[in-house]
Amino acid sequence: MQYNHQEIEKKWQDEWRKRETFKAENNSEKPKYYVLDMFPYPSGAGLHVGHPLGYIASDIYARYKRHKGFNVLHPQGYDSFGLPAEQYAIQTGQHPAKTTDENIKTYRRQLDQIGFSFDWSREVRTSNPEYYKWTQWVFIQLFNSCYCNEIDKARPISDLVAVFEKEGNANCNTVCDEDTPTFSAEEWNNFSEKEQQEILLKYRLTFLSDTEVNWCPALGTVLANDEIVNGVSERGGHPVIRKKMTQWSMRISAYAQRLLDGLDTIDWPQPLKDSQTNWIGRSQGAMVEFKIENSESKISVFTTRPDTIFGVSFMTLAPEHELVSEITTEAQKAEVEAYVEATAKRSERDRMADVKTISGAFTGAYAIHPFSGEKVQIWIGDYVLASYGTGAVMAVPCGDQRDYDFAKHFGIDIPNIFENVDISEAAHADKEGTVIANSDFLSGLKYKKALKLAIYELEKKGLGYGKINYRLRDAVFSRQRYWGEPFPVYYVDGMPQMIADQHLPIVLPEVEKYLPTEDGQPPLGNAEVWAWDTTTNSVVENSKIDHETIFPLELNTMPGWAGSSYYFNRYMDSNNSSEFASKEALDYWKQVDLYIGGSEHATGHLLYARFWQKFLFDMNLVPVDEFAKKLINQGMILGTSAIVYRITGTNKYVSKGLKDQYETDELRVDVNLVNNADEIDVEELKNWQPQFKDAEFLLDEGKYIVGREVEKMSKRWFNVVNPDDICEEYGADSLRLFEMFLGPLEQSKPWKTSGISGVYSFLKKLWKLYHSSLEGGQVGVTDAEPTKDELKTLHKTIKKVEEDIENFSFNTSVSTFMIAVNELTAQKCNKRAILEPLLILISPYAPHIAEELWEKLGNTESISEADFPVFDEKHLVESSKNYPISFNGKMRFTLELSLDLSKEEIETTVLAHEKTQAQLQGRTPKKVIVVPGKIVNIVG
Numbered sequence: 001m002q003y004n005h006q007e008i009e010k011k012w013q014d015e016w017r018k019r020e021t022f023k024a025e026n027n028s029e030k031p032k033y034y035v036l037d038m039f040p041y042p043s044g045a046g047l048h049v050g051h052p053l054g055y056i057a058s059d060i061y062a063r064y065k066r067h068k069g070f071n072v073l074h075p076q077g078y079d080s081f082g083l084p085a086e087q088y089a090i091q092t093g094q095h096p097a098k099t100t101d102e103n104i105k106t107y108r109r110q111l112d113q114i115g116f117s118f119d120w121s122r123e124v125r126t127s128n129p130e131y132y133k134w135t136q137w138v139f140i141q142l143f144n145s146c147y148c149n150e151i152d153k154a155r156p157i158s159d160l161v162a163v164f165e166k167e168g169n170a171n172c173n174t175v176c177d178e179d180t181p182t183f184s185a186e187e188w189n190n191f192s193e194k195e196q197q198e199i200l201l202k203y204r205l206t207f208l209s210d211t212e213v214n215w216c217p218a219l220g221t222v223l224a225n226d227e228i229v230n231g232v233s234e235r236g237g238h239p240v241i242r243k244k245m246t247q248w249s250m251r252i253s254a255y256a257q258r259l260l261d262g263l264d265t266i267d268w269p270q271p272l273k274d275s276q277t278n279w280i281g282r283s284q285g286a287m288v289e290f291k292i293e294n295s296e297s298k299i300s301v302f303t304t305r306p307d308t309i310f311g312v313s314f315m316t317l318a319p320e321h322e323l324v325s326e327i328t329t330e331a332q333k334a335e336v337e338a339y340v341e342a343t344a345k346r347s348e349r350d351r352m353a354d355v356k357t358i359s360g361a362f363t364g365a366y367a368i369h370p371f372s373g374e375k376v377q378i379w380i381g382d383y384v385l386a387s388y389g390t391g392a393v394m395a396v397p398c399g400d401q402r403d404y405d406f407a408k409h410f411g412i413d414i415p416n417i418f419e420n421v422d423i424s425e426a427a428h429a430d431k432e433g434t435v436i437a438n439s440d441f442l443s444g445l446k447y448k449k450a451l452k453l454a455i456y457e458l459e460k461k462g463l464g465y466g467k468i469n470y471r472l473r474d475a476v477f478s479r480q481r482y483w484g485e486p487f488p489v490y491y492v493d494g495m496p497q498m499i500a501d502q503h504l505p506i507v508l509p510e511v512e513k514y515l516p517t518e519d520g521q522p523p524l525g526n527a528e529v530w531a532w533d534t535t536t537n538s539v540v541e542n543s544k545i546d547h548e549t550i551f552p553l554e555l556n557t558m559p560g561w562a563g564s565s566y567y568f569n570r571y572m573d574s575n576n577s578s579e580f581a582s583k584e585a586l587d588y589w590k591q592v593d594l595y596i597g598g599s600e601h602a603t604g605h606l607l608y609a610r611f612w613q614k615f616l617f618d619m620n621l622v623p624v625d626e627f628a629k630k631l632i633n634q635g636m637i638l639g640t641s642a643i644v645y646r647i648t649g650t651n652k653y654v655s656k657g658l659k660d661q662y663e664t665d666e667l668r669v670d671v672n673l674v675n676n677a678d679e680i681d682v683e684e685l686k687n688w689q690p691q692f693k694d695a696e697f698l699l700d701e702g703k704y705i706v707g708r709e710v711e712k713m714s715k716r717w718f719n720v721v722n723p724d725d726i727c728e729e730y731g732a733d734s735l736r737l738f739e740m741f742l743g744p745l746e747q748s749k750p751w752k753t754s755g756i757s758g759v760y761s762f763l764k765k766l767w768k769l770y771h772s773s774l775e776g777g778q779v780g781v782t783d784a785e786p787t788k789d790e791l792k793t794l795h796k797t798i799k800k801v802e803e804d805i806e807n808f809s810f811n812t813s814v815s816t817f818m819i820a821v822n823e824l825t826a827q828k829c830n831k832r833a834i835l836e837p838l839l840i841l842i843s844p845y846a847p848h849i850a851e852e853l854w855e856k857l858g859n860t861e862s863i864s865e866a867d868f869p870v871f872d873e874k875h876l877v878e879s880s881k882n883y884p885i886s887f888n889g890k891m892r893f894t895l896e897l898s899l900d901l902s903k904e905e906i907e908t909t910v911l912a913h914e915k916t917q918a919q920l921q922g923r924t925p926k927k928v929i930v931v932p933g934k935i936v937n938i939v940g
Helices: 005-017 052-067 083-092 096-113 129-141 158-168 183-190 191-201 254-267 272-281 307-312 330-343 350-351 400-409 439-443 447-461 567-573 585-590 605-618 655-663 682-688 725-729 730-740 753-769 788-806 811-826 832-841 845-858 903-912 914-920
Strands: 030-039 069-075 147-148 153-154 206-214 222-223 241-251 283-290 298-303 313-319 361-368 375-380 392-395 427-429 435-437 464-470 491-494 494-500 530-533 538-539 551-553 594-597 631-633 637-646 652-654 664-669 696-698 709-713 880-887 890-898 929-933 935-939
Touching: 005 096, 005 241, 005 375, 005 709, 005 730, 030 052, 030 567, 030 585, 052 594, 052 730, 052 788, 069 696, 083 096, 083 206, 096 254, 096 725, 129 494, 153 158, 153 605, 158 183, 158 191, 191 206, 191 494, 254 272, 254 283, 254 447, 254 464, 254 605, 254 903, 272 330, 272 605, 283 447, 298 392, 298 929, 307 447, 330 361, 330 375, 330 447, 350 730, 361 929, 392 400, 392 637, 447 464, 464 788, 491 551, 491 655, 567 585, 637 655, 655 929, 696 929, 725 730, 730 753, 730 811, 730 845, 753 811, 753 845, 811 832, 832 845, 880 903, 880 914, 903 914, 903 935
Parallel strands: 030 069, 030 594, 313 375, 594 631, 652 696, 880 935
Antiparallel strands: 147 153, 206 222, 206 241, 283 298, 283 361, 283 464, 313 392, 361 375, 427 435, 491 494, 530 538, 530 551, 637 652, 637 664, 637 709, 880 890, 929 935
């Protein structure tokens, strides 16, 4: 009977769906295990063979855990809001919901055909109102909360209001905006309702503020830093500028220290932890205030080296700093404004990365040195970021290379740090009484003590104070897009009001245009039914807005990371319509045990999700404050691009072997036009794109050979391999095994389709092992006792595969299976006691063929319910030795003997053997040398 992968795989995919084989229960006597993949964005292109790598690994582990007796939750869904669907809607006029639904159908078909053991009964889509109802709900909880430093956790904003009513905020240790005024209880109680709401916005965990953002005019929206590559939008390559806008933000900075501390409690890759640590950027130093000449304003500077303050020779502000327009003199105004405008076109990431370009402008203003009283120039420079620290630096050219380069470039004097200071050995004492010499203080030779003393001196003189600073900025949460979660917010007298929980979800309205309005409002400004009626608690026509009972709704939508910041909790109870997950479900599943996804999400999704989890934990809504116990970053499957060589300035193309004879340009072409010998079909190439239709091709020995380059698999490089084609020709089990066989999970590795045929041959050999030569191709197994060799093969396979899966070394398991099948084939094994457990071992990797053979062996339950085979070490303990029998040092034959025999018994047995008698031909040996467990040598 032939191995028909198409028939077998379709059969079992249908059976799993019909039986709901992989549906997890929220209550079970079994121990729980939660395996999760980072859920995909369903793009129109569908999956390529690089996408399933992490899914295959997680599926192997989920299936393994089921065999090990665990109740496994392995869900899947779709991160279905986002900019690509909206851009497609703008281009084609199709509603994003329609294209998203079509894309999801493609993804679901592709995922099913690869045989993943997902519990589809828990599927979520972030764009479904039933889902984003809870995204809106979490947003409201954040709005109604603040962060208390005393208890180091979030608390209801109502608790804060109660404090304000009794004692004001002078002694309130709660995280708030830097510019929050101090007020008494009497003043608070006399504030208008609007004034009180304005104050509370400075404390809320989600709040409105004027924020510097990455604005993309072509896309009409704000972009996150990770959506910008080389200064342009990742989607479409459009220019991005810095712009100040009123935006919703999340006060993630309140959780900075807890986000750092939490990294010590989770099993995540160290490089990823390092990325988050650096992104959060904890530093200890001091806040120093510099007065400005002829101004009431002051410049606050955070510095990690207050001990170098005597080396300050100028100040540099970020071009976006709020004081720039105020302090710039008339003479410098034109130059400064031009520089600010030019800087707005550069992203923060570009500015941080650019250490070579020196640019800036003098404001014409001067600051007063807090110790010496001397005037220092105030400049602006794009190497200073408004989003880090205070957006201002005290420039110390003798201690910082960038400051030095800036000063030299603009001819700013660089004073000697000791020039105006008494550097005698008179000692100072810090708060702890530690004696520090002036010279140590000034030079920073003893940094920690110098830092303490510098802070002490600043505080004593009222010029500054010690502070721990974080690079982590509050996260902008508004997007000027259509295809995103609507905010559950309406506005009364300009102040945001939350819609009550029981009226959620606020469903995205229909619009005719997905672009911003003509007057620059977000796309929701095109909606005609987008106002909130506070009497009927419903969305009504904009024409009814009267600002008495009917008010305008928020026009921005939430960012892509909103729905992905808690979806792992929703999976625990995804069909619950009354709460985002029940306490029983949350207490049972607790957290993700294994999370697999890309490292590119280190400072985006993974940081935001940890923030939301900690907030939900503070509010007693989840049982743990880290959502994923273990995380693995899968590597990337790289494409092997095909390159043709065009003679520069012509429409002639030369084969790879001829290219060195000409000056050429490299062009990528569709890899599907190239065979395994790297030869391209020229006629197919001419029909592929118009630019090749009339081209001339210079062949090498009658062939056009392409160049090859291993790089990211991408439509852009035409090197995408469709898993549909692989599954059609070789089967899903071959695809699963091959992707694991390519190399270690965490490493990137190139794809080469030609290699999959070896794995396919292995599966056919496995199939053949189970079939006898009986007519009808019946499975031929017996219940006879296995041989010692068969048991040895099985148990060394059990041992290796279990170790490999536990260590996520899936690539070495595949070669172990190949060795086992080869050995059992050579042994002509047909024993049920060997072949049944072998199927269980293979089933996490190649589930379709395993299910089919399992059924053919007479089993009625799914193989996924079978217990994992138990390794027995005794089958690997050698009980005999195949001794080389030598005569005068030359080995003549081998003889298997028990290792329990004594030297005398070995000698007697060997001498009595017929082959020994034949060698001796009646002679009596002079000597018999026996080394137990090694050799027998007969002399004479």
